[in-house]
Amino acid sequence: MALRSRFPLPFVVLAPALVILVGVLAAIAIAQLGVRELRKQSDEAAAQRSELLATTLAARLAAASEEQQSALIERAVSRSGAEFLLFTPEGRVLVDGTQGGSVSEHARELWARGEGETTTDLGRARFYAAGLPAANGRELGLLAFVSAPEAPFASSSLVASVATLTALLLGAAALVALALARDVHADVVFVRRRIAEMAQQAHDPSGQPIPVRSVDQVGLLTSAFNVLVDRFTAAEHAYGQDLSGALAYDRDRSAFLAALSHELRTPLNAILGFTEVLLSEVDGPLSADARENLTVVRSSGEHLRALIDDILDLSALESGELKLHSEPMDVYPVAGEVVREARVTAAPKGLAVELQGSPALAWADARRVRQIIGNLLGNAVKFTEHGKVWVRIEPRDGGAAITVGDTGPGIAPEDREAIFEEFFQTKEAGRHRLGTGLGLAITRRLVQMHGGFIDLKSELGKGSAFTVVLPSTKPQKPVRRSFYDETPAPPGLEEKIA
Numbered sequence: 001m002a003l004r005s006r007f008p009l010p011f012v013v014l015a016p017a018l019v020i021l022v023g024v025l026a027a028i029a030i031a032q033l034g035v036r037e038l039r040k041q042s043d044e045a046a047a048q049r050s051e052l053l054a055t056t057l058a059a060r061l062a063a064a065s066e067e068q069q070s071a072l073i074e075r076a077v078s079r080s081g082a083e084f085l086l087f088t089p090e091g092r093v094l095v096d097g098t099q100g101g102s103v104s105e106h107a108r109e110l111w112a113r114g115e116g117e118t119t120t121d122l123g124r125a126r127f128y129a130a131g132l133p134a135a136n137g138r139e140l141g142l143l144a145f146v147s148a149p150e151a152p153f154a155s156s157s158l159v160a161s162v163a164t165l166t167a168l169l170l171g172a173a174a175l176v177a178l179a180l181a182r183d184v185h186a187d188v189v190f191v192r193r194r195i196a197e198m199a200q201q202a203h204d205p206s207g208q209p210i211p212v213r214s215v216d217q218v219g220l221l222t223s224a225f226n227v228l229v230d231r232f233t234a235a236e237h238a239y240g241q242d243l244s245g246a247l248a249y250d251r252d253r254s255a256f257l258a259a260l261s262h263e264l265r266t267p268l269n270a271i272l273g274f275t276e277v278l279l280s281e282v283d284g285p286l287s288a289d290a291r292e293n294l295t296v297v298r299s300s301g302e303h304l305r306a307l308i309d310d311i312l313d314l315s316a317l318e319s320g321e322l323k324l325h326s327e328p329m330d331v332y333p334v335a336g337e338v339v340r341e342a343r344v345t346a347a348p349k350g351l352a353v354e355l356q357g358s359p360a361l362a363w364a365d366a367r368r369v370r371q372i373i374g375n376l377l378g379n380a381v382k383f384t385e386h387g388k389v390w391v392r393i394e395p396r397d398g399g400a401a402i403t404v405g406d407t408g409p410g411i412a413p414e415d416r417e418a419i420f421e422e423f424f425q426t427k428e429a430g431r432h433r434l435g436t437g438l439g440l441a442i443t444r445r446l447v448q449m450h451g452g453f454i455d456l457k458s459e460l461g462k463g464s465a466f467t468v469v470l471p472s473t474k475p476q477k478p479v480r481r482s483f484y485d486e487t488p489a490p491p492g493l494e495e496k497i498a
Helices: 002-006 011-062 066-080 103-113 155-199 217-279 288-319 331-349 366-383 427-432 439-449 493-497
Strands: 083-087 093-097 115-120 123-133 139-147 327-330 352-357 361-364 388-396 399-406 453-459 463-471
Touching (some): 011 066, 011 083, 011 139, 093 103, 331 361, 331 366, 366 399, 366 439, 439 453, 439 463
Antiparallel strands (some): 083 093, 399 463
């Protein structure tokens, strides 16, 4: 089997070869059966002839004198080609008409058997024993031996005839098998070539159906393949229609979000601008209640602007419109800016926001790195009521590691994967109606676009720590993961981060 798989025989050669092999084996079997039957018939004829000769010669010897018996046996030997042996009951040979004396020693044994097969000096023979009366009243024994050769008469003619007939039949069968094999091989090559053409990128895989050139198994296979191609074409057409509808819907949604963003941002920027003017007391001093109300308006407007930005980022990520402008950068100064802004938000809670670590280089988009740190740090400040929040920057694994930790309530084990899904909020976040649940989903997607990974360590009641690892060099291949990619960090990352 290994040799056949390594050197496969062409079907055009294999089919006639099999026909010839089977025909030769059948001819050999027929010849053997014929020779065996000829030998059986030859043995039966030799047995009948020995019986006839022994009986006939015994009758003539019984009527002849002792002097005439020797002449009769010699004459019978010369005319019939058989061998005869005349002996007394004691085994003494009276007339030996054999070619040698080997059988005379077993005369009494053969006389006792009566008839059967034995071996003489001339080879294999059939014998028959007949009795005749003697002059003294005692019975004499006569054995007649007729040759029964191993290769019976006409066996060579039978073999030659079978060989000739086999050659003629095998020649015709091989020609027929060769013609059929060539037709089948041509059909298979034709179907294979058409399928190979359909598989090329430059051709439409649905293509035209393959013509059915025969009604054999290849034709049935071709018909079945054409049915499969038709079903594939129908499925491809339906998929194209669905895809066109989805693309149109996506374009309409993107256009709607862009228009809605513009319409919302214009009045929102006006509200925030006039709020800042009023809070600056350019038009006169404000009462305590008015200042408090304007502060609420400003924080709500900024919160609304952040929500609009998240929705727009989500739309850009899903449509693939968000592009990175990466370059070598130091993450530490960017983290410092985000920490300074977060301290303003954390001050009313009495939270300490610390920046730890040292400069670390990464191949990244500075604006998106700022967004990543801002989302993680904003969540930490938002959900931490007591203690502190920290950001640690350090070189690690040929890149930059950014860790944002807090002393907040922590995240339950069953929520640690779900928090990275869009619009998901933990029970604590849902209870306070904080945000839309897009921050971590956008953060993880941005990290993956940079070719990095994000990991979470958390313990209920003791806080959480998000660690982001960004590469320091440009990735070999562009990262093209979908927004819903759930690819985990590579083995060993958790130990490296810990």
